Amino acid sequence: MMKGFTVAVADGLGIGRYAGLRIGAWRWIGALALIALAAALPFAVSKYHAFELTMVMIYAIALLGLNILTGYNGQISLGHGGFFAAGAYTAAILMHRYGVPYWATVPPAALICFALGVLFGLPALRFEGPYLALVTLAMAVATPQLLKYFDSWTGGQQGINLVKVQPPPGLSLDHDRWLYFLVFAVLLIAIRVAANIVHGRTGRALVAIRDHPIAAAAMGIPTARYKTMAFGISTLFTGVAGALSAIVIGYVAPESFSLFLSLSFLVGSAVGGIATIGGAIVGGAFIEFVPNLANDISDAAPWAVYGLAMLLLMYVMPRGVVGSLARWLDRQT
Amino acid sequence: MHQLSQQIFSGLAAGAIYASLALALVMIYRSTELVNFAQGEMAMFSTYVAATLVDAGLPFWVAFLVTLLVSFLAGMAIERVVIRPVENAPALAAVVVCIGLLLIFNSLAGWIFTYTVRDFPSPFPDRPVLGALMTTRDLGVIGVTLVMLLMLFAFFRFTATGLAMRAAAQNPDSARLCGIPVGRMLAIGWGLAAAIGATAGIMVAPVLFLDPNMMGGVLLYAFAGALLGGITSPVGAVVGGLIVGVTENVVGTYLIASQLKLTVALALIILVLVLRPNGLFGTAIVRRV
Amino acid sequence: MAPILQLRAVKAYYGQSEVLHGIDIAVEEGGMTVLLGANGAGKTTTLRAICGMVRSEGEILFAGQRLERCATEQIAGLGVAHVPEGRGTFTGLTVEENLRLGAYTRAAGPRTSLPRMYGYFPILAARRRQQAGTLSGGEQQMLAIARALMMAPRLLVLDEPSFGLAPRIVEDIFAIVERIRKEENVSVLLVEQNASLALELADHAYLLETGYVVASGTAKALANEPQIRRSYLGY
Numbered sequence: 001m002m003k004g005f006t007v008a009v010a011d012g013l014g015i016g017r018y019a020g021l022r023i024g025a026w027r028w029i030g031a032l033a034l035i036a037l038a039a040a041l042p043f044a045v046s047k048y049h050a051f052e053l054t055m056v057m058i059y060a061i062a063l064l065g066l067n068i069l070t071g072y073n074g075q076i077s078l079g080h081g082g083f084f085a086a087g088a089y090t091a092a093i094l095m096h097r098y099g100v101p102y103w104a105t106v107p108p109a110a111l112i113c114f115a116l117g118v119l120f121g122l123p124a125l126r127f128e129g130p131y132l133a134l135v136t137l138a139m140a141v142a143t144p145q146l147l148k149y150f151d152s153w154t155g156g157q158q159g160i161n162l163v164k165v166q167p168p169p170g171l172s173l174d175h176d177r178w179l180y181f182l183v184f185a186v187l188l189i190a191i192r193v194a195a196n197i198v199h200g201r202t203g204r205a206l207v208a209i210r211d212h213p214i215a216a217a218a219m220g221i222p223t224a225r226y227k228t229m230a231f232g233i234s235t236l237f238t239g240v241a242g243a244l245s246a247i248v249i250g251y252v253a254p255e256s257f258s259l260f261l262s263l264s265f266l267v268g269s270a271v272g273g274i275a276t277i278g279g280a281i282v283g284g285a286f287i288e289f290v291p292n293l294a295n296d297i298s299d300a301a302p303w304a305v306y307g308l309a310m311l312l313l314m315y316v317m318p319r320g321v322v323g324s325l326a327r328w329l330d331r332q333t
Numbered sequence: 334m335h336q337l338s339q340q341i342f343s344g345l346a347a348g349a350i351y352a353s354l355a356l357a358l359v360m361i362y363r364s365t366e367l368v369n370f371a372q373g374e375m376a377m378f379s380t381y382v383a384a385t386l387v388d389a390g391l392p393f394w395v396a397f398l399v400t401l402l403v404s405f406l407a408g409m410a411i412e413r414v415v416i417r418p419v420e421n422a423p424a425l426a427a428v429v430v431c432i433g434l435l436l437i438f439n440s441l442a443g444w445i446f447t448y449t450v451r452d453f454p455s456p457f458p459d460r461p462v463l464g465a466l467m468t469t470r471d472l473g474v475i476g477v478t479l480v481m482l483l484m485l486f487a488f489f490r491f492t493a494t495g496l497a498m499r500a501a502a503q504n505p506d507s508a509r510l511c512g513i514p515v516g517r518m519l520a521i522g523w524g525l526a527a528a529i530g531a532t533a534g535i536m537v538a539p540v541l542f543l544d545p546n547m548m549g550g551v552l553l554y555a556f557a558g559a560l561l562g563g564i565t566s567p568v569g570a571v572v573g574g575l576i577v578g579v580t581e582n583v584v585g586t587y588l589i590a591s592q593l594k595l596t597v598a599l600a601l602i603i604l605v606l607v608l609r610p611n612g613l614f615g616t617a618i619v620r621r622v
Numbered sequence: 623m624a625p626i627l628q629l630r631a632v633k634a635y636y637g638q639s640e641v642l643h644g645i646d647i648a649v650e651e652g653g654m655t656v657l658l659g660a661n662g663a664g665k666t667t668t669l670r671a672i673c674g675m676v677r678s679e680g681e682i683l684f685a686g687q688r689l690e691r692c693a694t695e696q697i698a699g700l701g702v703a704h705v706p707e708g709r710g711t712f713t714g715l716t717v718e719e720n721l722r723l724g725a726y727t728r729a730a731g732p733r734t735s736l737p738r739m740y741g742y743f744p745i746l747a748a749r750r751r752q753q754a755g756t757l758s759g760g761e762q763q764m765l766a767i768a769r770a771l772m773m774a775p776r777l778l779v780l781d782e783p784s785f786g787l788a789p790r791i792v793e794d795i796f797a798i799v800e801r802i803r804k805e806e807n808v809s810v811l812l813v814e815q816n817a818s819l820a821l822e823l824a825d826h827a828y829l830l831e832t833g834y835v836v837a838s839g840t841a842k843a844l845a846n847e848p849q850i851r852r853s854y855l856g857y
Contacts, residue, residue, distance in 0.1 A: 076425065126610045130368050134560050135603055141553065142596040149593055263432055270429045301444040307436030311415065314429050318422035493726065500712050500723050507710035510673065512698035512727035512773065 038184060047176040052288055054180045054248055057187045058241045059284035063269045064194045064277065065237025070266075071275030072203055073230040074210035075124070079136030081262030082143040083235040085252075087113050087242025092160045092252045093153060102165050102247045106186070106240055113239020114232045121231025125224055140262035147254040159253025162246065179248050186244060190237060194277055197233065206230055238265075271313050273320025282321045339466055340582045346471035348578020349478040353533040354555035355562065355570035356482070357526035362564050364502040364522045365420060370431040373552030374438035375411075376530030377545060379404040380538050381446045383531070384453055393456045397535060401528045408527025409520040416523070417516070442545040453538035474536045481532055482571065485525070498522060550595070554581060557602045563615020572613065577602065626651040626809045627672070627777055632680035634664070634671040641667050643833045644680065648826075649777065654803060654810040656820040656841065658854060659830035665813040666707055668830070669781050672811075673697050673704045685776060699727045703775035707782055709766040713755030717746055720754050720765055724772025732772060739768040742798055760791035767795070771802065777809045778802075784816045792816065796823060817854040821845040829854075 042050040066080050090112050091105035100108075120139070127135055147154050154160070167178035197203055205226050208216040217223050246252050268287040272279030294305035317324035354372060361369045379400055386396035415434060419427045457473030489495035501508040501518035508515050533555075534548060541547050558577040562569025580601060585594045606612070625648035634642035642664050649655040657665045671678040674694045682689040689697055698704070703724075712720050721739060725732035740747035743764045749757060754765060763783055770778055780799070784792040800823055803810050814820035820841075821827060827844045829837040837844060844850055 070425065076428065123607055126607060128610075130362070130564050131560055131606060131610060131612075133368065134556060135606070137553070137556070138596075138599040138603060142599065145593055145596050149590060266425075267429050267432060270425045274425060301440040303436045304440035304444070307433035307440065310429050310433035310436075314422070314426040314433070315418045318419060318426040493722070496715075496719055496722060497726055499715065503712050503714050504710065506675070506694075507706070507712060508723070509675075509694035510698055510704045510706065510710065511723045511769070512695050513723070514693075514695050 035188070039181075042177045042180045047174065050176045050180050051248070054176070054183050055245070056281070056284040056288045057180075057183045058244050058248065059265075059268060059287050060280045061183075061187055061190045061244070062238045062241035062265060063272060063280035063283045064190050065234035065241070066265055066269045067272075067274050067276065067280055068194065068197065068206075068237070069230055069234035070269060071273075072198060072206040072210065073227060075227070075230070076129075076133055076266070077136040077234070078133050078262050078266060079139035079143075080234070080238050080265045081257055081259070082139040083113050083116060083238040084242035084245070084261065084265070085143050085147065085257035086116055086235075087239030088246040088252050088257070089147070089154055089160075089242075090239070091243035091246040092162060095162055095246075096160050103182070105247070106243045109243035110236050110240045113242070114236040116239075117232040117235025118228055120235070121228035124231060125227055136262075137259075140259045144254040144258050147257065154252075154254070157254065159251060162250045162252075164250055165247060183244055183248065186240065190240070191277055194237070198277065202226070202229070267310055269320075271310070271320055273323030273326070276320070276322040276326065279320050279322035336586070337583070340586050341579050342463075342467045343471055344579035344582030345575060346467070346474045346578070347537075347582060348558075348575035349475045350533050350537045350551060350574075351555045351558045351578050352571040352574025353478055353481065353529050353536075354551060355559035355574040356485070356567055357529040357533075358555060358559045359562075359564060359567050359570040360522055360526045360529075362559075363567075364498070364519050365416070365427075366424075367416070367420075367427050367431070368556070368564075369526070370428070370552070371434035371438060372526065372530050373548035373555070374435045374442070375404070375408070375527055376534035376551075377543075377548040378438050378442050379407075379527070379531035380453065380534035380543060380547070381442055383535050384446075384451070384538075384543060387454060393454060397456075397532075400531050400535065404527040404531035405524040407524075409524035411527070412520045412523035413516075417519075420519075439545050446545070448545060450542050450544040453535075453543045455539035470539070477532065477536060481529065485529075494518075494521070553595070554578070554598075557599060560612055561602055561605060563612030565616060566612070566614040569612055569614035624651065625649055626685055627811065628681070628683040629668070629672070630681040630683070632668070632671055632678055632682060634667050634676050634678045636667075636676065641676075641833050642671065642678070645830070645833070645835045647828055647835070649809055649811050650825065651809055652803075652807060653825040654800075654812060654823060655826045655828070656812045656814055656824040657828050657830060658814065658817050658820065658844075658850075661815075662832070663830040664833040665830055666781055667833075669704060669706075669779055669811070669813060672779065673702065698773065701773070701776040702779060703770035703773045703777070704779040705766045705770045705781060705783065707785070709762050711754045711757075711762050711766055711769070713753070715754055716751055717754055717757070717765055718750040720769050721746075721772050724769035727773055735772050735774065739771060742771075742802060743768050760787050760795070763787060763791075763795055764798070767799065767802075771806065771808075774806075775808060777811060779811045781813045782815060783812075784814060784819070792819065799823075817850075818845075 041053065045053070062080065062084055066077065069075050069077055087109040090109040094100040094105045094108060095102055124132060124135060148156055165175060165179060167173045167175060171178065173181070205216070205221050208219070208221060209223050209226055213223060264287050268283030269279070271286045272281070272283030290309055291302065291306055294302040294309065297305050319327060354376065357372055358369060361367060382403060383396050383400040386399055387393060391399070411434070415430065416427070419430050455470055457470040459468050459470045462469050462472065489499060497508065497513045498518045498521060500511070501513055501515045505515045533551070537551060538547065554577050555574060558574035559570045560573070561576060562571070562573025581594070581598050584598045584601070585591065588594055588597055627649040629645060629647040631644045631646065632642060633640055633644050645668065647668065657668060659665050667676060670676045672682055672689065674689065674692055674697050678690065684700060684702060687700060712723065721736060722732045725735055728735070745761055746765055746768060749761065754762065757765060767780070767783070783795055787795070796819060799810065802808060812820060812824065821844060824841040827839065827841045828835050829844065829850065837847065837850065
């Protein structure tokens with residue numbers, strides 16, 4: 001079972017394929033090596049860096065969802081920040097108001113965001129291209145306004161402060177490193193699930209719908225159902241990520257969930273590579289680290305540097321880092 | 334009733350601004366199939382250029398014209414240098430480039446001109462007219478917009494370059510076979526869009542006050558207006574922009590929860606789009622199987 | 623007489639695949655040359671290579687100028703008028719606007735040429751304000767040819783002008799093309815699947831098969847070649 005799990009993760013991350021090796025055993029050895037490295041990492045760096053790496057993984061989970069929607073189903077969403085917020089506030093409200101233990105808030109957040117996504121996906125069926133962009137953009141813009149408005153639930157402008165998570169007794173881990181491993185475990189599960197979806201029947205149907213919607217329908221694929229499912233699945237992942245972010249950061253407030261977050265997600269998924277799973281991790285790293293780097297380069301106009309970084313990446317690797325890499329490796333074989 | 338009429342009329346003035354920016358978006362979409370999310374920030378930057386010229390002592394209309402020229406040239410340059418590398422790349426790459434451009438302009442404006450909100454002069458006095466239904470400033474804004482629209486219409490309808498641009502947007506391959514330099518036409522399109530955006534920015538700055546985040550909301554409403562009219566229709570852009578302007582104003586006046594104005598306005602527009610998914614004047618893209 | 627268009631060892635590529643494998647073609651000045659061949663033989667690709675629309679290698683000489691490095695619009699400006707497969711009319715513009723676009727490269731503008739085009743194609747004069755997309759297939763083909771002629775070209779390149787048209791209309795169109803060739807002194811390079819009609823009108827012919835030139839000569843000689851008669855002329 002462990003091997004099967006690792007193989008799925010390896011397939012998802014494209015290990016073995018990228019190394020040009022098609023030998024089965026190498027794939028899961030490579031994946032195990034990566035997992036071991038990732039497990040050792042938080043001990044090699046400071047607590048703050050461990051926190052940053054945890055955020056990278058949280059964004060990666062969110063981007064896994066967005067990649068399924070955009071990369072495999074061809075629908076561009078400018079509004080996933082809203083679903084991230086939904087997951088975060090669900091977790092926060094459950095913890096703060098109802099005293100639900102932190103680890104139990106993730107499944108409800110997932111379910112609620114899945115339902116929201118399906119609800120959203122149904123009318124979104126009617127829209128394509130720039131029209132879908134507007135509808136999702138509206139969601140992103142509406143989110144902070146709605147969060148501030150329903151302040152009896154959300155705490156309004158001030159947000160909700162959460163009790164700091166205590167690591168389980170017996171494990172000699174501190175707060176930051178415990179959360180790192182918690183999120184890491186969720187990430188591995190997410191990759192496994194995403195890989196299964198993408199390489200399975202659902203994935204093939206989604207790609208068919210993306211590339212030739214008319215032919216797909218003619219072949220009997222229920223396009224509406226799959227497109228709505230794609231939306232729901234993508235928001236489920238993003239909602240889980242949102243819930244985890246509330247747990248890890250310990251605080252939710254409307255400003256954290258502005259339009260900028262949705263745009264960051266879109267940029268992150270493009271930079272990583274939309275129809276890939278490894279790209280989600282690259283994208284997550286981009287979102288987390290590049291703004292800080294930009295600040296180091298120029299504190300007068302850091303966002304200009306961030307914008308420039310986006311531009312240059314798109315010129316050099318228009319299919320994202322992982323996407324372009326995969327293409328290049330394909331050409332070599 | 335009088336208040337409603339007042340809201341509708343002043344909504345038209347705001348709508349004229351949205352209509353201009355929407356037209357710029359449609360022009361770029363028709364030629365490059367790209368929504369330029371940076372259009373608002375480019376317009377804001379142009380407005381700062383105009384403000385700088387006015388501060389330096391230039392009379393308003395001279396500063397206005399110089400800014401238009403500078404914006405036109407800058408728009409052409411941006412298409413050539415920034416956009417051309419991703420014109421044939423996957424659509425998402427182009428979207429990201431526009432987002433990057435948005436950030437760059439916003440950040441540069443904040444750096445060069447600071448984030449302090451400032452005044453911007455209006456060439457029109459602010460006096461009530463038509464029995465207090467509108468002000469002379471509203472009329473001025475609508476007037477400038479109308480003149481600009483008429484000039485654009487004449488350009489596209491009656492000049493050889495305008496015709497060549499329409500051809501290049503519709504069918505670039507055939508246009509090349511006629512000897513039309515399609516790349517240059519695209520650049521001119523971006524230049525014109527930038528100039529239109531500059532006009533919108535200069536017209537709206539006296540009302541919204543000038544700061545680097547001035548055009549964010551305007552772009553959103555313009556985008557909604559362009560889609561409401563049909564993203565491929567210039568007439569639709571104008572009509573859509575006007576409708577959005579009026580809707581925003583009316584909603585803002587009568588809605589109790591004023592913080593939700595943007596949300597409600599967008600929700601109404603999307604409701605219309607659900608009924609007409611290609612906008613009021615847009616044509617469904619008929620795809621041959 | 624020197625050929626106005628000469629292709630030497632021309633290869634063409636779609637992406638990584640080589641589609642033309644080194645072909646030699648010549649079009650005599652003032653003459654009509656036809657490219658024959660089945661679907662996928664490479665006829666359209668050859669025309670696109672001439673106009674810089676596909677990646678190619680080899681030599682393409684037009685009136686002494688090398689075309690290989692030129693952009694499509696430059697080649698049009700040099701005097702090559704290409705009527706593409708499917709006509710390529712601007713369906714959203716009017717008939718007259720389509721014609722005016724043909725004159726884009728002419729410094730003199732469309733004033734003198736328009737009446738002459740309406741002379742060759744009176745039906746277009748009747749429909750000058752109509753949207754090109756509403757014209758019938760035959761009328762669109764006439765429009766496409768007229769637009770090409772508005773360029774006052776030295777070489778007219780026609781890609782399957784008979785495609786999808788009734789035989790009667792095809793005869794009319796070819797009659798006009800022949801008349802134009804004589805009166806305007808234009809050289810014509812024609813791609814046709816309708817081999818018998820094309821061989822009647824043309825001076826020279828080339829037969830392409832999967833990217834190679836497998837036969838060439840005068841049109842009459844090729845028309846009498848038994849192999850060709852069996853495969854392409856049906857008797």
